[in-house]
Amino acid sequence: MNILVIGGGAREHALCHALSADPAVGELHCAPGNAGIAAVASTHPVDALDGNAVAALARRLDAGLVVVGPEAPLVAGVADAVRAAGIPVFGPSAQAAYLEGSKAFAKEVMAAAGVPTARSYVCATAAESDAALTAFGPPYVVKDDGLAAGKGVVVTGDIAVARAHARGCDRVVVEEYLDGPEVSLFAVTDGETVVPLQPAQDFKRAHDGDEGPNTGGMGAYSPLPWADPKLVQEVMDTVLQPTVDEMRRRGTPFSGLLYAGLALTSRGVRVVEFNARFGDPETQVVLARLRTPLAGVLLAAATGTLADLPPLRWSDGAAVTVVVAAEGYPDAPRAGDPIEGLDAVAAEDAPHAYVLHAGTRLDDTGRVVSAGGRVLSVTATGADLAQARDRAYRAVGRVSLAGSHHRTDIAARAAG
Ligand code: AMP
Ligand code: GLY
Numbered sequence: 001m002n003i004l005v006i007g008g009g010a011r012e013h014a015l016c017h018a019l020s021a022d023p024a025v026g027e028l029h030c031a032p033g034n035a036g037i038a039a040v041a042s043t044h045p046v047d048a049l050d051g052n053a054v055a056a057l058a059r060r061l062d063a064g065l066v067v068v069g070p071e072a073p074l075v076a077g078v079a080d081a082v083r084a085a086g087i088p089v090f091g092p093s094a095q096a097a098y099l100e101g102s103k104a105f106a107k108e109v110m111a112a113a114g115v116p117t118a119r120s121y122v123c124a125t126a127a128e129s130d131a132a133l134t135a136f137g138p139p140y141v142v143k144d145d146g147l148a149a150g151k152g153v154v155v156t157g158d159i160a161v162a163r164a165h166a167r168g169c170d171r172v173v174v175e176e177y178l179d180g181p182e183v184s185l186f187a188v189t190d191g192e193t194v195v196p197l198q199p200a201q202d203f204k205r206a207h208d209g210d211e212g213p214n215t216g217g218m219g220a221y222s223p224l225p226w227a228d229p230k231l232v233q234e235v236m237d238t239v240l241q242p243t244v245d246e247m248r249r250r251g252t253p254f255s256g257l258l259y260a261g262l263a264l265t266s267r268g269v270r271v272v273e274f275n276a277r278f279g280d281p282e283t284q285v286v287l288a289r290l291r292t293p294l295a296g297v298l299l300a301a302a303t304g305t306l307a308d309l310p311p312l313r314w315s316d317g318a319a320v321t322v323v324v325a326a327e328g329y330p331d332a333p334r335a336g337d338p339i340e341g342l343d344a345v346a347a348e349d350a351p352h353a354y355v356l357h358a359g360t361r362l363d364d365t366g367r368v369v370s371a372g373g374r375v376l377s378v379t380a381t382g383a384d385l386a387q388a389r390d391r392a393y394r395a396v397g398r399v400s401l402a403g404s405h406h407r408t409d410i411a412a413r414a415a416g
Contacts, residue, residue: 002027003295004058005041006048006078007069008034010323010358010377011280014287015067015294016041017356022293029061035368036357036376048073051081058087065090065299068256071277075101075147079256088302092276096247096254100276103143103152103173110271113246115239117271118263120175129166132174133159141178145171151330153214178263178270183224184282185232185260187240188297191253193306194240195297196232198222198289198314200282201414206330208409215330216374219410221320221385222285226414231269235260239271255301281321284356284379288319320388320411321379322396326359326370327403333373334403335359341398342368345378353380353395370401385415 003025005012013036019025020040031054033043044061047053049072058066066082068074068091077094091097098105104122109115119136122145123129133140140162144152146169154165155177166172182204186197200222206212228234239260247254259275287294291313300306326333345355356379359372378395382388389411396406 001025001064001295001299002029002062003065003067004061004063005030005067005069006046006054006073008032008037009069009280010356010374011278011283012069013037013356013358014284014379015069015278017354018287018290018294022295024293024295027061029063031057034357035360035362036355049076049078051076051078054078055081055085055087058082059085063087065295065302067091067298069277071097071100071147071275074256074276088299090298090302091256092254093252095252096256097276099243099247099254099258099274101147102145103273104145104171106274107173109243109246113242115242115271116269118175118178120173122171122173123166124171126163126167129172129174130163133162133166136174136176139177141175142166143173143175144169145173155214178265178272180263180265182272183227183231183262183264184220184279185235185240185262186278186282186286187236187258187260188301188306189240189244189255189258190301190304190306191244191248191255192304194236194244194258195306195309195312196236196240197286197312199224199227199232200279200285202279202282203407203410206325206405208407213330215325217279217281217323218325218407219320219322219377220282220285221318221388221411221414222282222289223318224414225385235262235269238269243274255304280358281323281377284321284377285319288379288381289315289317291315315381317381317383318385318388319379319381320385320392321356321377322392322406322410323374323377324396324399324401324404324406325374326372326401327405329373329405333359335369335371336363337370337402339368339370339375340400344398345395348398349380349391349395352382353378353391355395355399375401375404385411389415
């Protein structure tokens with residue numbers, strides 16, 4: 001079976017990395033891809049937001065499955081266009097992806113399904129948001145209702161900052177602050193059957209010690225040795241299955257990847273957010289531990305046959321990923337700088353550690369140069385978190401990119 005992956009970040013590189021190791025996969029294609037993905041898949045230029053263009057490319061490549069990576073094409077209806085062309089697609093319809101596309105809609109679905117989440121108000125005017133901020137008190141949590149590429153959420157003790165963010169957005173969700181550690185749990189679903197993956201933890205803040213601005217994610221690890229072994233089942237029963245059931249009940253079934261961002265508060269598990277796609281960088285560590293070949297899992301979700309899938313198999317070991325970000329990320333990342341040391345990682349650290357590209361491209365002379373905020377992530381596996389972490393940081397040490405920064409404390413506490 002030929003597979004076409006849509007997107008060009010480290011998440012899509014991780015997907016292609018896993019799919020390229022699956023004997024069921026014939027040709028592996030990615031559009032648009034990036035400099036690293038080109039080593040494991042044929043890459044093709046495409047406007048990833050244009051469903052007809054993606055469907056035409058899939059037909060030309062004789063794809064038996066299209067996997068849509070990022071949220072923007074999903075919200076734009078790319079999965080609908082591919083499905084309408086009669087090609088199985090892993091990824092929700094535009095209507096179902098609205099679970100990520102609108103935080104207010106996600107709250108409405110959670111309320112209907114009885115899913116635990118932060119109490120919130122949807123506010124369309126400054127007077128409404130001011131009243132909500134006063135009602136909850138600090139720390140203030142203000143979320144842009146729509147997709148905002150990781151920049152939509154402000155958590156602050158400063159009422160002026162909270163107000164300014166609310167005034168800068170058309171519609172916001174103001175909600176209660178949730179304390180406690182965050183966990184990302186992904187589930188694959190065909191709209192009915194829900195199959196959870198292994199939990200991971202993401203590091204959202206730019207700097208060590210959870211300092212600095214929120215980012216798309218600076219690193220991740222899995223498993224979570226500190227978490228209650230019953231956590232996955234609890235989230236299945238209270239969050240994932242009820243949400244999938246509610247979406248089906250509404251006539252807009254959700255198939256693809258449902259990402260639950262969770263806070264483990266002193267009062268129990270609460271949903272922080274839903275995403276309609278694999279998370280980045282958590283996917284890098286979750287897929288590094290998946291032993292079941294990936295293509296069959298994604299195809300079963302795309303074709304409504306997940307109930308027949310045997311239980312997923314997982315490595316007992318651990319995986320850690322560390323994001324290397326460009327100078328100035330997240331505010332104003334610098335691009336166009338050469339990245340050195342990638343060959344050294346391939347020669348010295350593979351297969352336990354490897355580089356997944358995100359914001360990279362080949363320049364006119366064939367050099368790999370930076371082309372985005374999160375430039376690459378180094379992923380490593382090991383018998384335990386300590387070993388995976390050592391391997392990841394050893395490989396990070398071989399990569400050089402002028403002005404780049406990365407966190408040095410990914411998985412440090414969990415590794416003990
Ligand atoms: P979101 O895009 O909704 O996941 O928000 C991004 C990040 O903001 C989350 O990963 C949390 O670290 C933080 N955040 C979001 N909502 C809350 C909340 N209600 N309480 C505390 N932190 C939050
Ligand atoms: N790691 C956060 C996200 O993918 O949204």
